[in-house]
Each structure stands twice: as structure tokens, then as C-alpha cells.
Amino acid sequence: MNKNVELLNQEDVIKVKNEKTKWVITHSTFTVNDLTSGLTQKFGGNEELMKWSKEGVEANVLVEGKSWRQGKVRLSMEFIPDENIEPPSLLDDFRK
Template sequence: MKQIILNDDDVFSTDEETSFFDQWTMRVSVFKSNMKDWVQEKVSSDQEDWVCEGVEAEILQSVGGGWKKGRVKIRLELEFIPDDPLIENTEEDDLQAPPSPLDDFRKA
């Protein structure tokens, strides 16, 4: 099943029992903001940079290029996994042209 990464303007709804906050229907941007506030309440002040500006770090990527200096930051991303495979659109499906009435002549 293909996952759909939700944009900040998308709206999602959950059951009241599974809701993370007091709302069960909300914009993704509101959820992210609430989650960021919640995480900041739970972490100590010296760990807060992980979710705000990031912390100084170096990375060594598997594709090569050596060590690179920068910052590492925790970022929240929501994805939706459809139950119905029929609502799933792939880029290949979008690029295929509809059948042409001339296809039979081309095959001959």
C-alpha cells in the first residue's frame, strides 16, 4: 500500500478514543503545533534544541561524500495509509494516455 504524506493544510479525523489531543478532527498544521508544544513540555531545557533549531552534528551518508557538518533536528511528518487500494494513484497511472481508436491500425 502506498503511503500519502499529509500536507499542513490537509485535515484528518480519528476516533475520540484514539485522539492524541482533545480534538479528533484537525488540520495537520494544528496537530504538528500541538505535538511540538507537547514535546517541549516533556523534554528538559537542554534537549529543547532538538525540536526547535536543531543541534550541531556531523553526518556520514551511505552515498559517500565524507563527513558534513550541520544541524540535526526532529521533524514531525504525518502519513496516511489508505485501506482501499483503489484510491491509490501512482505516477505511472497518471502518465498513461487513454487508448486510442487508432491502436488497432498501428498493430496491423
């Protein structure tokens, strides 16, 4: 399992590779915010869905090994980079 999971921000840009994944947004490049808005429109413009994805909703959470905690729960989007592909080093330009 990849441990380098990155939480995406609302303005981060996503480009999907598979055409079949465009069930919410009709183009392949979009922001997380565009996806959130698309989901809200697809499911009837539900303000509650928007609240879940933007500011979160009041909740209590029980996590293994901890007691109940009070706070907010918010939907988010994660990026899981391929493990076998190393990102280019910032030093690569200097090495050439």
C-alpha cells in the first residue's frame, strides 16, 4: 500500500485518463471544486452535499484506540501517486 497519499485542495487540477470516468463532469481536466459542484448538480443541487464537501458537518467520531471526539466531518479527495514512478528530482537540471 502506498503511504504517500496527498490530500487535494479545492483548486487543485485533476486530469482523468479513462473516458468512462467522466460521469459527473463532461471534460477530462477539472478542479476538485468543479467536481464538488458537479456532484451537487447531479444529485439535485443539494446544499447539504455542498456543506459536507466545503465546511464539513458537526459530528462525533470514534477511531480505534481513541475515545469519542467531537468536531466536523468533511468529504475530501486524495491523490495516490504510483509507487513505481519516482518524481523528477529538483537537482536533475543541475546534473545535466
